[in-house]
Amino acid sequence: MAADGEDIFGRAMRKLERLASLDETDRRAVRSLQARIEFVPASTLLVTEGSRATYCTLLLDGHACRYKETRMGGRQILAFCMGGDLLDVQRVFLARPDHAVQTISPATIARVPTVALRTLMAERPRVAEALWRDTLIETAVAREWVLNVGRRTATARIAHLLCEFAARREAAGFGPPERFELPMTQEQIGDATGLTSVHVNRKFQDLDSMGVIARSRRELRILNWPRLKRIGDFDAAYLDSAAA
């Protein structure tokens, strides 16, 4: 099960290296983490709200979303996750996750013992620092979403979501931001922006006819990046991981 030497943690390792400067000992410690690899289909529940578990889940490949639900049945997506994202750091310090995580496409995941992560953080300060930065940026993203959903028009919310997704994709080393495949449905975009899928569809068409974006199937081309940023009121500063 141990994954020494192999590049199983490839994306996750690259992410950590973007967040802090690791030395060879750090890298070795990460690589020697015990991990159980799993391949799961779309719509798999990876983390359940309020559940206890002895392992944390790392998304190696594919996409997932964090979400919470209202008692009334409303669903709110809180974040989209991509390869390299650790889905439940909370488990290292808190008893129960406050929200659920579900795949939105087929995915590869690694289950890592929580204790192992705790030890890793205690013994490798640089790794702990990287996880701190990651968590702080995730918090910044959550706050930006409060603003997005609370104070922007439907069109701006959608435009902002597209900008953020494109920017994060690029920063994480998945191809260019001008042309890519959207992993989520319009319904999911609605759940992420506090809109209905019907309204998302209509506003997508507005963006289309303005010549800002072009869609075919799930592929998105951003034809006018500065304009999309302006419409979405997007400023990537909150995603910046520059060290103190």
Next chain:
Amino acid sequence: MAADGEDIFGRAMRKLERLASLDETDRRAVRSLQARIEFVPASTLLVTEGSRATYCTLLLDGHACRYKETRMGGRQILAFCMGGDLLDVQRVFLARPDHAVQTISPATIARVPTVALRTLMAERPRVAEALWRDTLIETAVAREWVLNVGRRTATARIAHLLCEFAARREAAGFGPPERFELPMTQEQIGDATGLTSVHVNRKFQDLDSMGVIARSRRELRILNWPRLKRIGDFDAAYLDSAAA
């Protein structure tokens, strides 16, 4: 400047103790933190979005709010802060804060050198652990706010806000949740819930006439706590700091 022996950090210390079990060495390390105390009026900007600084700001007494603004002039409040809250941990690891913090009442604050905090966290793992939990809970709160603003009706949003504030107040050791002084205006409640102050006012009246709450000046009495929770779809689980 040093504050040894004095109980200047009183509230902050009690908060840390709720989040992790500190020993006497930990407490001494916290108490010996260099700090410059300041008394500031309401509406003072304590943290500016994108600003660099060599110190972090600790709210000792009074209330503040985190917020971001839209280019269009819309303001979104992201959290309300109370005595004991560290306003910008981000500075320990990231170059620039992603949002601003402003007092909403006269307040007492302490400016603590960022490096001192960094050292404290490196040398006192229990303190670092407490700050981890604090940050993770703050993230959970931000996510709950996304849900609140994205998927709940106006009345529910306001009810939820009141529940959360009452619950946090109580957990932090400021009196009972059934009767307290609201530090924020209806306009600020609007900015926190993605509503206008006019609409907040009308929905407040609804809650009044339902007999769920009673207001006089800024004092709020919660007459029917279970019902307010139901209306606000409030479940305090996300505020839970129980250790892993």
Next chain:
DNA sequence: CGTAGGTTTGACTGATCTCAAGTTTGGTGG
């Protein structure tokens, strides 16, 4: 006692939702 900030009220507007029916797409089995 005047003033500014906060709250309350009213009438009208409009963005977004709801419901309900199509249409297209992608995958699957024959």
Next chain:
DNA sequence: CCACCAAACTTGAGATCAGTCAAACCTACG
């Protein structure tokens, strides 16, 4: 390779929640 099915996407018409604008009323404080 085609037929079929479910899921995703589109479209339309009508309903509604919340916003806007504008004025009046409190009330704490200097």
